[in-house]
Amino acid sequence: MNNRIGIFGTSGMAREAGDIAWASGLEPVYVARDESELQAWNFSGPVILEKEIERYADLPFVIGIGENSIRKAIAERFRDLLRFSNLIHPSATFGRGQREVLEACKGSIVAAGARLTSGIVIGDFCLFNQNVTVAHDCVLGSYVHVAPGANLSGNVHLKDGCWVGAGAVVNQGSNKEKRVVGENTVVGSGAVVIEDCEADAVYAGVPAKRIK
Ligand SMILES: CC(C)(COP(=O)(O)OP(=O)(O)OC[C@H]1O[C@@H](n2cnc3c(N)ncnc32)[C@H](O)[C@@H]1OP(=O)(O)O)[C@@H](O)C(=O)NCCC(=O)NCCS
Numbered sequence: 107m108n109n110r111i112g113i114f115g116t117s118g119m120a121r122e123a124g125d126i127a128w129a130s131g132l133e134p135v136y137v138a139r140d141e142s143e144l145q146a147w148n149f150s151g152p153v154i155l156e157k158e159i160e161r162y163a164d165l166p167f168v169i170g171i172g173e174n175s176i177r178k179a180i181a182e183r184f185r186d187l188l189r190f191s192n193l194i195h196p197s198a199t200f201g202r203g204q205r206e207v208l209e210a211c212k213g214s215i216v217a218a219g220a221r222l223t224s225g226i227v228i229g230d231f232c233l234f235n236q237n238v239t240v241a242h243d244c245v246l247g248s249y250v251h252v253a254p255g256a257n258l259s260g261n262v263h264l265k266d267g268c269w270v271g272a273g274a275v276v277n278q279g280s281n282k283e284k285r286v287v288g289e290n291t292v293v294g295s296g297a298v299v300i301e302d303c304e305a306d307a308v309y310a311g312v313p314a315k316r317i318k
Contacts, residue, residue: 110135111193112159112167114180116147119233120170123215124151126195135162136170159184166191168215172233174249174267174290181213181231181249190231195220198234201242217254229266245284253295261285265305271295274314 111132113123124134136153138144147153154162167188169177181190190213198216200208201224208214208222213231216222220234223241229248234240236254244258247266252258256270259278267290270276276299279285287293288305297314308318 109133110165111191112137112154112162112165112188113170114167115170116143116149116153117171119172121149122217122236123168123170123193126193126215126217129196129218130193132193135165137167160187163187165189168193168213169231170215172251172253174251174269177213177231177233178249178267192216198222201225235272241278243281243284247289256293259285263287265289265291269293271297275299 109132111127111134113120113134114137116136116138120136127134134151137156138153139156167190169180171177192209192214194216195218197218198220200222204222204224204226208228211228211230216234217236219237221239225243226240227245229246231249232246233251235252238252238256240258241260243261245263249267250264251269253272255273257275261279261284262276263284263286265288268287270293272295274293274297276285287303290306291303292308293299294310297310298312299314303309307316310317
C-alpha cells in the first residue's frame with residue numbers, strides 16, 4: 107500500500123491513532139523510541155525505530171502520544187526533517203469552514219465522533235479525542251489535548267499545553283472575555299470549570315478548584 111502514515115508512539119494512544127489512519131484509508135507505520143520500546147510492542151503492524159526515521163522521511167507523520175510535553179519534544183526534534191500532517195477520523199464533523207482551519211494546522215489528530223463547530227482557532231499538534239465537542243469561537247493553543255467526551259463551550263481559550271480530562275466541561279466565556287485555562291494546566295476528568303484557571307496547575311471537581 108502506498109498510502110502510509112508514520113505515527114510516533116507505541117502506546118494505546120498510538121494504536122488509536124492507527125485506527126483513525128485505517129478508517130481514513132491509510133496504513134500506519136508506528137515509530138518506537140528505542141529498542142526497549144520495540145521489545146514491549148505486542149501489536150500487529152509495522153514498527154520502526156526513531157533512529158531509522160530518515161529512510162521514511164517521505165511519509166506524512168503524526169504523534170500518537172497523549173502527553174503534551176512529549177508530543178512537543180518530538181515535534182521540535184523532528185521539525186526540520188519530517189512533514190507533519192493532520193489525521194482526521196471520517197466520522198468527525200465540522201461547522202462551516204472549520205475543517206479547512208484545522209487542515210491549515212499541522213500534527214493534529216481528531217478522533218471518531220469529535221465535533222468542532224465554527225470560528226475556532228487552533229494551534230499545531232492538538233489532540234481532539236473521541237466524542238469531544240468544541241463550540242463556537244474557542245481558541246486553542248498548540249500541544250493541547252482534549253480527552254474523550256470533554257466539552258468546551260463557546261468562547262473558551264485553552265492556552266498551549268493544556269490537557270482537559272475525560273468528560274470534563276469548560277463553561278463558556280463571552281465574546282469580550284474568554285474563559286481562559288492557563289498554559290500547561292490540567293483539568294481533571296469529570297470537572298466543571300466555571301472560572302478561569304491559572305497556568306501550570308491542576309484543577310478538579312465540580313465546580314473545578316485548584317488542587318495542585
Ligand atoms: C486530576 C488529575 C490530573 C490528578 O492527578 P494527580 O495529580 O495524580 O492527583 P492525585 O491522584 O494525587 O489526587 C489528588 C487529589 O485529587 C482528587 N482527584 C483526583 N482526580 C480527581 C478528579 N478527576 N475529580 C475529582 N477529584 C479528583 C483525589 O481524590 C485526591 O484527593 P485527596 O487529596 O483528597 O485524597 C487526575 O486524577 C485526572 O483526572 N486525570 C485525567 C484523566 C483523564 O482524563 N484521562 C483521559 C486520558 S486520554
